[in-house]
Amino acid sequence: MTASPAPAERLRVPAADLIRLTPDPWTAPFWEAAAEHRLVVPRCTSCGTFRFPPSPFCWRCQAQAVEWVERPGAGTVYSFTVVWHPVLPDLADSVPYAPAVVELPDTDHVRVVGAVVDADASDVKIGLPVELVWRDVRAGETVPTWRPA
Amino acid sequence: MPRCPGVTLKDEAAIVGVGATPYYKRGRSLPQTPLELAGKATLAALDDAGLAITDVDGLALYSVGLGGDTSLFAQTLGIPEVRFTAMLTGGGGGAAGSVGLAAAAIDAGMATCVVSLMTLQQAASRFGASYAPRGRPGAQYSAPPSPEGNFIQPAGLMAPGQMFAVITQRHMYRYGTQREHLAEVAISTRENARRRPTALMRDELTLDEYFAARLIAEPLCLFDFCLECDGAVAVVTVSAARARDLRHPPVLVTASAHGGHGRWGQAITWMGMPDEMFASSGHRPVARRLYEMAGLGPADVDVALLYDHFSPMVLLQLEDYGFCPIGESGPFVADGNIRWPTGSLPVNTHGGNLSEAYIIGMTHVKEAVEQLRGQAVNQVEGAEVALVTGGPASLPTSSLLLRAA
């Protein structure tokens, strides 16, 4: 984020201090790729079902093994909220921000949740096409955000 | 005695006592300790039943109930022997179901007199930020970063209200639900609270005031959120046979169910639920089993006490419990159906979590019992069947059908 003051309705992002990634062996490949600004999603090698968040079992066939498939960073807003009230003092300078649930095409409805950036609060709508903007929180920790495509 | 398939705990147990501490705004119950609040509510419920602590042999809990510490509770209050102690997993979803757990224990012969209980004291921590990664030291509700939470928290989803706002937004998009419909839930609930001495919010709430309130997480404004409270509520359950000899007419546990669709799962804290159930309360499978067990349907329900941590979740439960078709709860409430005393289905006659007090759903059980005894402040005339639900939340959700004996 730049230090310049945003207009009141311009969306911000949650304070970086509140973001800590704590990967486990099943989620680590997602975050390692994210740090390289690549979107990868795990797919069951037995039945082809995507699973998200990454997890140790396929909910459809219970197999464990996955292949990591790179996907283009594009999707549509499935749902969202615009947060105006900071629930913690640490978020006082972060509002308004807009967490969006974004569905990726051709992935069996994988949804990647991220704040919407480069937009006004009133721009966010269900069905809005969006593209990934990787947010480098600190060295080695990068999280997805979305901006109108 | 062996049972036929499909025969259940229907009408085998009854609620015979309810009790509560006063309800307090967040932090105002100090210097009482949580254990003290729990004990006061329990003794009040036993007194209501005409029973004593020496009768108690079971504890059936949910969420943060006693902080899990049934041992301290038993030794402090002097329960002679504990024969059953269990709690439903999850959070506020288990509120109504904790009484079903009590009924199951009694029906199975594992205990004879079971207390279900919620104690809440939010002086040092706030439920409202329960998915935030940082709270004050010792805050028991805050969620430290987890591998699963990593996919939600960095977007800023750190509070239940924000998460339910996402579900509400989808419901509005899919079915055309309006903020006026949320307002009708908030205002009708407030109208009920205004007549009750126990309610923390007794001022009139107008539509203009509703729309003038600050937005918290769109589309939810201040009045769509429940209160932040301290207090305790206890419920005493015994066998239906024993209940007949006690102080009040028994309130039969006609059915109870809990659980949910596996792929509902963590729901608001993963946002991956299948599209057909995303804009729901998660209660649909629970509702189906509840009605099946009771042999009753939505038309038989005289009063509904629906867990209202957020006003839109009342709408979604009206749909999921079959009071109106899926997607039509907005027009249903706009037609005045949930108003007491004129509506077809008075809802949250006690003022709910929104306007009476938020003790994680147990006030709803208390109100159902008072309605079926004919003792409610906002009495539904001739009420014989009450529905009580636990919180729409991650799995499990739960509910109760109670019936006047």
Ligand SMILES: [Zn+2]
């Ligand atoms: Zn599979």
